[in-house]
Structures are given as C-alpha cells and as structure tokens.
Amino acid sequence: MAYRGDEEYDYLFKVVLIGDSGVGKSNILSRFTRNEFSLESKSTIGVKFAARTITVDNKLIKAQIWDTAGQERYRAITSAYYRGAVGALLVYDITRHVTYQNVERWLKELRDHTDNNIVVMLVGNKSDLRHLRAVPTEDGQSLAEKENLFFIETSALDSTNVESAFQQILTQIYRVVSRKALDIGEDTSSVPGQGQTADVNPNDSTVNKKTGCC
Template sequence: MASNVHGEFNQKVDYVFKVVLIGDSAVGKSQLLARFARNEFSLDSKATIGVEFQTRTLLIDHKVVKAQIWDTAGQERYRAVTSAYYRGAVGAMLVYDMTKRQSFDHVARWLDELRGHADKNIVIMLVGNKSDLGSLRAVPTEDAQEFAQRENLFFMETSALESTNVESAFLTVLTEIYRVVSKKALTANGPESAAKSSHLKGTRIVIPGQEPVPSSGGPLGCCSAT
C-alpha cells in the first residue's frame, strides 16, 4: 500500500517514475494532476501552455518513490513536444471527458501516438474524468471498458472535482511500475541499475482484482510483451 512521505526532503529517493498525462484539451488533465499532487481543484483552470510537471513523493513497499507527473496542452499546435515529452516515461494516464464523446473517440489516436513514442511496455491507465457530471454522460462505462480490455489498458472513471478515484488511478499505475522495476532489480544487480533503465521489456503487469480481461487467447495483463 502506498502512502505519503513526511519530511520527504530528508528521505533518500529510491526511484523516480515519470508518468505522462495525455488526451484532448479540457478533459481535466491539469485538474487531475493538481488533485493528485497538491489535493487542489480550481474552477477557473486555464489551458496548459506547453509542458509542465509536478512531483509527489510516496512510500511504496517501504521504498521512497518520487512520481514525476508531466502535463501537456491537448491542443494540436503543441503536439511538436511529443518525442521529448514521452522520453523516459514508464507510465501514462490517457484521459477523456465522459461528457464529451469526441474526447473518447480521439483516445485511439492518442494511444497510437503514445505507443509510437514510448516504451512498448509502458503502464497505461484509461481515465474517464468528470464522473460527477453523471446526468451529462456521453460515454457509457461499457464502451470504455471494452476499449480498455481490447487494448490491455487499466481503466477507471474519476472526478477531479470530487476527488473520486484520482488517488486510486495514480497509485495503481505507480504501484505497478514499482513492481515491474523492482522485479527487474532482482536480476540487474540492485535497484539502481533497474531505476536507470526505462525499458520494461518482456514484463507482464497484473493488478489483482483489476486486471483487464484478455481477448480470446490473449495474454493477461496491461503491458504484455508482444
């Protein structure tokens, strides 16, 4: 179980994990980041310009893990940042607005871009944000679940405004990254060499009780090597 680290500046950081937020503009990426990193939410949030990141230090399995969460503008004109943005990322939150069907329809394109730039075994969570606006729902949960199962992604619906599932979504991704990297550390002469490697090749990741259902004959897990 993960928890916050108190007095984090006195702590030796064992791992730094880069996680990127991707998805259309105005789906709530920056609000999800603010809620997770600072437990804040702003109704007057302005569009993100370029790239920014925030950190939060957590304790996972008695190890100090610094999560470095990167946020970028979803508008097309900022897409030139992609290669640098994805470099070194070991996790991704692919966010859509469950009240805007178009933002969900674009998820496949964002996933293609992510897989084109990032390590092929990156841990990916599909996030349907704004679950507090249930009466305006335009994307049935079943549609998103079906897409996540087909693509071997984890999936949660969140509300940055109400803080619903935000912590769970980020911690699920970070804990799975930790499991992959720490498993590699056992065969790579200690955690330092594993932490330096952003390649998670050949590693299968499964969350008990939340694993995606594989397609017929497919591997179980979110990030199986192909």
C-alpha cells in the same frame, strides 16, 4: 536512498498525462500533487510537471508527472515530452464522446514514442457529471481490455479515484521494474541515485538507471 534537499526516495518514475484539451488533465495533476482544483483553469502553452512521493511495498516512489499544458490543441507534443516515461494516464471526458473517440489516436502516438512496456491507464474523468454522461463505463472498460490498459473513472472536482489512479499505476510500474531486477538476479534493494529514473525496456537485459528525468 536518494536525496534532493530534504526529500528522499528510492525510485523516480516519470508519468505523462495525455488526452484531448479540456478533459481535466491539469486538474487531475493539481488534485493529486497539491489537493487543489480550479474551475477557472485555463490551458497554457508549454510543458509543466509536478511531483509527489508515495509508498509502494515499503519503497518511496517519487512520481514526476508531466502535463501537456495546452500543447495537445496544436498537435505540438514532441518526443521530448514522452522520453523516459514509464507510465501514462490517457484521459478522456465522460461527458464528451469525441474525447473518447480520440483515445486510440493518443494511444498510437504514445506507443510510437515510448517503450512497448510502458504502463498505461485509461482514465474517464468528470465522473461527478453523471447527468451529462456520454460515454458508458462499460465502453471505457471494453476499450481498456482490448488495448491491454488499466482503467478507472475519476473526478478531479470531488477527488473520486484520483489518488487510486496514481497509486495503481505507480504500483504497476514498480512491479515491472522489480520483476526485471529479479529476472536478472539483481539485488532489488539497490536503487537509482539522485535524479535518476528506472528505464523499463524489455529489450534490454538489465533495468537501466538513466540519469536525468527526461
């Protein structure tokens, strides 16, 4: 068990939020980590992240979730943003078809900068705006199936499926890490130390414990 101040956790997983500007990434982050939503949220330049700990299979999983914070408007996302990420939420706005069209570009960038074993969930956000829907649920499902992604529709405004999205992706990441540990006969009760992440790399023969969050 690792400790940081009063907090303890078994695993620390870095998850990145990607997708076009204005699709609601920052509100998804604030809804999950602080149960807050702001209609006035504005894009800011830089990178920000927030963390929350959940339980998966009796293990405490600390999710460190990174938000592009406006960089996507300038195509300024760097490899440092993706480094060490074991999961990603690729978000589009169900009321803006262009944000769905751009999913494949985001997916290519993600795969160019991360390990091919990264767990990716396609997220159709703003599901509360049913009367403005421009992307049918079936389109999101079929794209996710084609690209081997998990899929969910959310509303950061009314909280629909936000908790479920993170619970699902963190559970899948944990299962990948656990499976690798079992494959090499490790004791899965051994956990990363303080400030370490499990690096999910299928090309390695072990589950690396990489110091640092990024």
